[in-house]
Amino acid sequence: MNCPQAQALLQPYVDGELDLVNTLAVEEHLQTCTACRQMQRSLLTLQEAISGEALYYKAPAQLQKRLQLAIRDANQRAPDRPRLPAFRLPVFQGSGAFQQWRWVSVAAALVIVALVGWGVGYTQHTATLDDALAQEVLASHVRSLMATHLTDVASSDHHTVKPWFDGKLDFAPNVQDLAQTGFPLVGGRLDYLDGRPVAALVYQHGAHFINLFSWPSSGADTAPRVNVSQGYNLIQWRQAGMTYWAVSDMSADELQGFVKLQQQTVTATPTTYK
Amino acid sequence: MQARNSTAYFEQVVLPHLDAAYNLARWLTRNDQDAEDVVQEAYLRAFKFFTNFRGGDSRTWLLTIVRNTCYTWLRQNRRDELTMFDEELHNSPVDCAVLNPELLFEHSIDLQLLKDALAELPIEFREVLVLRELEGLAYKEIARIADIPIGTVMSRLNRARQALQTDLLQQMSEGKPL
Secondary structure: OOHHHHHHHHHHHHOOOOOHHHHHHHHHHHHHOHHHHHHHHHHHHHHHHHHOHHHOOOOOHHHHHHHHHHHHHHHHOOOOOOOOOOOOOOOOOOOHHHHHHHHHHHHHHHHHHHHHHHHHHHHHHHHHHHHHHHHHHHHHHHHHHHOOOOOOEEOOOHHHHHHHOEOOEOOOOOOOOEHHHOEOEEEEEEEEEOOEEEEEEEEEEOOEEEEEEEEEOOOOOEEEEEEEEOOEEEEEEEEOOEEEEEEEOOOHHHHHHHHHHHHHHHHHOOOOOO | OHHHHHHHHHHHHHHHHHHHHHHHHHHHHOOHHHHHHHHHHHHHHHHHOHHHOOOOOHHHHHHHHHHHHHHHHHHHHOHHHHOOOOHHHHOOOOOOOOOOOOOHHHOOOOHHHHHHHHHHOOHHHHHHHHHHHHOOOOHHHHHHHHOOOHHHHHHHHHHHHHHHHHHHHHHHHOOOOO
16 A cells, blocks of 8 residues: 555545544554554544543533423424324124224224235335345445445556456456446446446446446336435446346436436347357 | 324434534525524424435434425525536646645634634535534444535535635634634
8 A cells, every 4th residue: 555545545444434444554553554543643632632631612501401301392282282092892882784994994904004004015025135235335336435445457448447357256247338428437346236246347437436236136227216215326227147236426417317328328239159 | 092102102203413413504594593484394394204204314314304405495585605616617637736835733723713714605606515524423424424426525525625714824824813
């Protein structure tokens, strides 16, 4: 690790935001470099001075009382606040045939509740899986930027990037340079998502980076779906037997433009060869 | 009965973060009385939306509301303080050239000067520093509260620290004790 690399990581290092590998790399560099060590100490001096009690404004003692009164007051002025309805047993009313009908309807209701409950449980389950994957994709994106480990192979030439993946993955990712349409290819990286190694392609657009993850998956093509998480936009789709995730901090509209371009390149170049 | 219970539950979940709420509001409004008013308004809003709170980190949840209430209040009362910093204009891609070569660590810092320097920072720098250094929050939580990407949290923190250092070192070179 050289000085510019170490200095780029100093701030997340003193903030405790680096992963273990980079923490160790920074610490190793700090042991040998006086200049970087002094910068680190300057950062720590500043941090220590700010985070002391002198700059912290504690709430005045009467404020808590004032708030409690205000909340109770607001609560009383809102009598339409939802309350639980009184619970009544619906049996032992009426008699004869009517009572029998009631039991039938209760049983039917129970069956419906069970079916609906099962269905809801099922969709919620898959939604959680998808969310977990989205979080994983987002974490990879953020980590790639934070650790200055954006690319393993840095090149805007797809004839360099594509062969680089040979032997590292059991599939050939679709690699296109989109510089002419405003998204130059920066490079490629191996990543690990959804329990398998995947291809990560990095594109740039102005000051923004885009990570495009792809890996083979079975199933029909799906239209791009936008997720928003922690200020990032994530777009996921499936096309020609591959799952794609594009993630960036640029606007959803711009990212959708990028996805559209990607989709066109996939239809234009079949990726079945290797 | 239920309403009273929910009030008690709300107080139990949210009142412990009163110092954090007040500290943030005080740094954003820079005035004791205004901070108290904003915090009260924020707590009333939080109470109203408490049914939307699904557990999890109640401090981040509350601070998001406090921060938004501050911005609404400033927009209504001191609009000139919200001249937004033009992120695009000043943004370089992975902007991490961290520090001035000057050596701040050789000096002991005058806390009053530091307090004044922090209060003078543009609001979007002030808020990330306050959340990071005074509340000890992670980048992820700051990103959620300030509604910005993590990359922006990092670059704002970076610029905020640079500005503070430059300011302090300048004061020193002008002969004031540091």
